[in-house]
Amino acid sequence: MRYDSITEAIGNTPLVRIDPAVHGLRTIDLYAKLEMLNPFGSVKDRAAWSMAGPLLAEAVEHGSQVVELSSGNTAKALAVIAGMHGLGFKSVTNRMRVPEIKDLLLLLGAEIEELPGQSECLDPTATDDPLTLFHRTLAASGSAYLHTDQYFNPRNTEAHLTGTGPEIVKDLDGRVPDWFVACVGTAGSSTGVARALREEDPSVRVVGLVAAKSDFIPGIRTIDEVQEVGLFDPETYDTMESVTADQAIEGMLTLNRRCGILGGPTGGAAYFGAVRHLRALDAESEERRTAVFIVCDRVESYLSYVRQRRPDLLGRPPRRNSPADLSEAEVGGAPSVTVAEARRWIETDRPLVVDLRSPYAYAALHIDGSVNIVDELFAELVRGGLPFSRRQPVLLACPVGEQSARYGALLTRMGHPDVRSLAGGIIAWRDAGAPLVRD
Amino acid sequence: MDGRPLYLEPRLEPRLRSLVAAHGTLHSIVDALGSPLHVVVPDQIAENLERFRSVYRSHHLSGQVFYAHKANRSSALLRRLAATDAGVDVASLGELQHALGAGFSAGRITATGPKNPEFLWLAARAGVTVSVDAVAELDQLAALVRKHTLAPVRVLLRLSGFESSGVKVLSRRSRFGTPVRELELLLEAVERHADAVDPAGVAFHLDTTSVTEKATALEGSLAALELCRSRGLRPRAVDIGGGFGIGYLAEREQWEAYTTALTAAVLGRRPPLTWGGHGYGLRNESGTLRGTLGLYPAYRSVAGAAYLDELLARPAASLGGRPLAALLLEHLYDLHTEPGRALLDQCGLTLARVLEVRTQEGGGELLVRLAAKADDIALEDHGVLMDPVVVPRGGAGPGDVPVAVHLFGSLCLETDLITRRTVFLPRRPEPGDLLAFANTAGYAMDFHATRAQHQPAAGKVAAWQDGDAWRWCLDDQFWPITPARGAQ
Numbered sequence: 043m044r045y046d047s048i049t050e051a052i053g054n055t056p057l058v059r060i061d062p063a064v065h066g067l068r069t070i071d072l073y074a075k076l077e078m079l080n081p082f083g084s085v086k087d088r089a090a091w092s093m094a095g096p097l098l099a100e101a102v103e104h105g106s107q108v109v110e111l112s113s114g115n116t117a118k119a120l121a122v123i124a125g126m127h128g129l130g131f132k133s134v135t136n137r138m139r140v141p142e143i144k145d146l147l148l149l150l151g152a153e154i155e156e157l158p159g160q161s162e163c164l165d166p167t168a169t170d171d172p173l174t175l176f177h178r179t180l181a182a183s184g185s186a187y188l189h190t191d192q193y194f195n196p197r198n199t200e201a202h203l204t205g206t207g208p209e210i211v212k213d214l215d216g217r218v219p220d221w222f223v224a225c226v227g228t229a230g231s232s233t234g235v236a237r238a239l240r241e242e243d244p245s246v247r248v249v250g251l252v253a254a255k256s257d258f259i260p261g262i263r264t265i266d267e268v269q270e271v272g273l274f275d276p277e278t279y280d281t282m283e284s285v286t287a288d289q290a291i292e293g294m295l296t297l298n299r300r301c302g303i304l305g306g307p308t309g310g311a312a313y314f315g316a317v318r319h320l321r322a323l324d325a326e327s328e329e330r331r332t333a334v335f336i337v338c339d340r341v342e343s344y345l346s347y348v349r350q351r352r353p354d355l356l357g358r359p360p361r362r363n364s365p366a367d368l369s370e371a372e373v374g375g376a377p378s379v380t381v382a383e384a385r386r387w388i389e390t391d392r393p394l395v396v397d398l399r400s401p402y403a404y405a406a407l408h409i410d411g412s413v414n415i416v417d418e419l420f421a422e423l424v425r426g427g428l429p430f431s432r433r434q435p436v437l438l439a440c441p442v443g444e445q446s447a448r449y450g451a452l453l454t455r456m457g458h459p460d461v462r463s464l465a466g467g468i469i470a471w472r473d474a475g476a477p478l479v480r481d
Numbered sequence: 482m483d484g485r486p487l488y489l490e491p492r493l494e495p496r497l498r499s500l501v502a503a504h505g506t507l508h509s510i511v512d513a514l515g516s517p518l519h520v521v522v523p524d525q526i527a528e529n530l531e532r533f534r535s536v537y538r539s540h541h542l543s544g545q546v547f548y549a550h551k552a553n554r555s556s557a558l559l560r561r562l563a564a565t566d567a568g569v570d571v572a573s574l575g576e577l578q579h580a581l582g583a584g585f586s587a588g589r590i591t592a593t594g595p596k597n598p599e600f601l602w603l604a605a606r607a608g609v610t611v612s613v614d615a616v617a618e619l620d621q622l623a624a625l626v627r628k629h630t631l632a633p634v635r636v637l638l639r640l641s642g643f644e645s646s647g648v649k650v651l652s653r654r655s656r657f658g659t660p661v662r663e664l665e666l667l668l669e670a671v672e673r674h675a676d677a678v679d680p681a682g683v684a685f686h687l688d689t690t691s692v693t694e695k696a697t698a699l700e701g702s703l704a705a706l707e708l709c710r711s712r713g714l715r716p717r718a719v720d721i722g723g724g725f726g727i728g729y730l731a732e733r734e735q736w737e738a739y740t741t742a743l744t745a746a747v748l749g750r751r752p753p754l755t756w757g758g759h760g761y762g763l764r765n766e767s768g769t770l771r772g773t774l775g776l777y778p779a780y781r782s783v784a785g786a787a788y789l790d791e792l793l794a795r796p797a798a799s800l801g802g803r804p805l806a807a808l809l810l811e812h813l814y815d816l817h818t819e820p821g822r823a824l825l826d827q828c829g830l831t832l833a834r835v836l837e838v839r840t841q842e843g844g845g846e847l848l849v850r851l852a853a854k855a856d857d858i859a860l861e862d863h864g865v866l867m868d869p870v871v872v873p874r875g876g877a878g879p880g881d882v883p884v885a886v887h888l889f890g891s892l893c894l895e896t897d898l899i900t901r902r903t904v905f906l907p908r909r910p911e912p913g914d915l916l917a918f919a920n921t922a923g924y925a926m927d928f929h930a931t932r933a934q935h936q937p938a939a940g941k942v943a944a945w946q947d948g949d950a951w952r953w954c955l956d957d958q959f960w961p962i963t964p965a966r967g968a969q
Contacts (some may be wrong), residue, residue, distance in 0.1 A: 154649060155650075157651055158652050159691025162688050162724040163688055255737040256733055266770075268768035269769070270771070400803050403812045406812055407813070430871045463694070467545075469810075470725070
């Protein structure tokens with residue numbers, strides 16, 4: 043395959059059969075539409091290109107900035123497309139909750155604005171909500187912005203009506219699947235695909251999946267939030283069901299580990315929701331039937347999401363020389379010195395004074411002559427062994443003497459003969475009126 | 482779900498739960514003092530303070546918890562707090578006088594908010610810390626100190642308009658504080674008035690439920706303190722204000738079911754849930770939901786001291802990603818907080834007597850009229866949706882069948898609705914019953930109360946537990962040494 047531009051690589055994604063040994067459905071063939079294999083990594087590439095493409099020439103002429111309310115994949119695709127055409131891109135969001143995506147967007151040159159949170163004291167003078175103000179600003183600015191407006195733009199749906207939907211039918215050798223299962227975000231892909239499939243065969247059943255109300259699954263809205271989406275029409279779906287974050291991650295793990303499909307939690311939610319829905323129908327008849335779900339993006343961007351919810355999945359074996367391995371007795375028995383003793387000791391034996399606080403705090407005020415090795419770095423250092431000569435006495439200092447006691451105990455265990463912790467830390471040092479410098 | 486009652490049951494901790502259950506006591510107080518009536522529970526505020534203190538301890542942080550007085554004018558709560566080690570944040574001359582009179586020494590008081598010259602003078606005279614809003618206020622304060630030959634006044638520089646790095650966090654505009662980009666000008670004024678003011682640190686207060694916005698501001702405050710230090714000043718503290726919130730409802734599921742039903746009602750997919758189809762900020766634009774739900778997030782899993790804990794654990798991106806608590810500690814700064822609502826969690830309830838229960842022709846909701854005005858029970862004014870608890874007059878009522886009611890106040894005005902929504906109660910109230918609105922001590926008691934139409938504003942009593950019994954006195958008669966309080 044040879045292309046002149048990366049945007050030509052959007053679409054024509056594979057439809058992959060899930061091994062029945064994994065999903066356990068007897069009579070239903072389950073296929074995943076791998077939208078994660080689009081060039082910018084998600085199903086949103088189609089919508090972004092469909093919405094922005096026709097307007098780019100004019101935007102370039104006016105030097106307009108591309109703007110979208112997006113906290114994820116649409117922003118990513120638009121940032122790339124805007125960048126390719128020398129345009130800026132701004133993402134305005136209610137809360138971008140996945141840090142990797144935020145960083146990736148910044149890397150791609152996007153500007154991100156987070157909308158303010160709700161007022162703690164209800165303000166009767168507040169004129170309007172932030173989103174309405176955002177729309178008003180856009181409307182007032184004329185051509186300064188190219189607003190793709192994914193939640194209301196029919197070209198979002200159209201990308202799937204003319205692309206994703208027909209591709210599914212083509213790959214099923216002209217047959218329409220019996221079920222189509224999709225997570226609902228902007229409702230663009232579910233609506234577009236559903237319409238394309240129904241035009242071929244009105245008997246297709248469409249299952250819309252939303253996030254359980256108290257949960258957060260990236261890219262999916264809750265049953266209330268979908269009501270705010272202009273493209274959302276309840277008539278599109280034969281049924282709406284909800285998926286929890288835990289279930290989405292379960293589904294994701296199955297795709298990742300057993301199917302070799304490195305999809306993210308949204309794809310996981312689609313898989314989980316599809317199997318759950320179909321399992322009940324599997325026994326109904328012996329006829330062979332087909333279902334399709336969408337894997338909308340890749341797992342890599344969601345590691346912190348997984349770490350937060352399922353830290354066990356990222357568990358690693360304990361590391362060597364970790365302060366976490368110390369018993370409370372060892373920490374309690376760490377050699378320590380009072381401020382007065384420390385001052386005398388510094389005078390007489392010149393121990394190396396190690397300040398474990400952050401460089402910012404150290405720069406503001408510290409014990410004269412001390413060196414700053416921030417605790418995280420210190421933890422890395424000692425993993426490899428003692429970072430000081432055994433003949434060099436060491437005084438460790440932290441804010442209140444807690445971390446320094448921990449590291450004092452660790453270094454003692456590692457064989458250092460004369461390491462001491464400053465009791466009460468830098469705070470005790472200050473409170474005793476001992477000098478702190480800023481140099 | 483259409484036919485089922487949509488309850489929003491209040492979260493009741495043991496002390497308030499016990500008070501709500503003391504039917505005889507509640508009726509006898511209202512018999513004596515009339516309806517409506519506020520009951521505050523001073524011992525609870527001391528317990529809430531301790532929860533904040535324990536968050537401070539877990540992060541090894543020192544500094545003061547200042548109760549934001551404006552949230553409730555009760556003397557009993559203030560005096561009970563004076564008997565602890567808490568501070569108080571006052572926002573008017575009257576509140577300052579009240580705090581001094583309740584036993585707070587000047588070192589435990591911060592004066593904040595818009596200040597008139599008398600407020601400023603008494604603050605300077607007494608030696609309380611003043612949270613300075615702008616250069617002009619600093620000039621005014623310094624002039625007072627010099628003219629009346631007062632001792633230098635400790636000041637906190639109140640800042641606003643914090644900017645974040647990387648991701649721009651839009652924040653609501655505030656009418657208080659000096660924008661951080663004008664900090665240099667403010668510091669020049671501080672240096673000019675070095676004989677009259679002692680800059681103790683910086684302060685901010687953001688009216689938002691967003692932890693991210695507060696974290697941005699705290700990070701900005703650390704940067705501002707560094708600027709102070711680079712100019713040779715010796716700041717010691719950062720005051721992050723309050724706004725840590727209360728979780729009002731007992732169950733998340735009820736809140737979620739209710740708000741979903743409200744959305745459906747606004748979109749016309751189920752019968753209205755409010756008087757006149759009020760949408761609480763939501764509206765239907767050709768089948769799509771627009772607007773924003775103007776309601777307090779009444780079910781909150783993280784509020785109060787836990788919210789502070791979460792804020793302090795946030796990493797500060799521009800300062801190496803270390804948690805904010807660690808940075809405060811390492812920089813040796815005191816942390817000051819000013820919780821109002823959160824310190825008043827579970828600290829009181831409001832009682833109103835049922836005057837009339839009217840059945841509508843053709844069925845529908847019951848119309849219940851209370852001996853109270855909407856401004857006496859200002860939960861709706863703060864967007865807090867929470868069911869009252871029926872405190873029956875006699876024994877068992879006429880059956881325990883759930884009912885839907887509208888709660889009206891006693892003013893001769895169409896707008897005097899105690900709640901704009903349909904309230905579901907597990908049983909029909911009867912005239913003479915009391916409705917107990919729980920957890921009203923924060924802002925919902927006397928913040929809005931008027932004596933319109935010669936109707937009484939709610940009276941207030943303080944109540945405490947004495948063994949299994951509840952005892953009470955007039956709010957103003959309560960002192961931490963009140964003899965009837967027994968061993969305390």
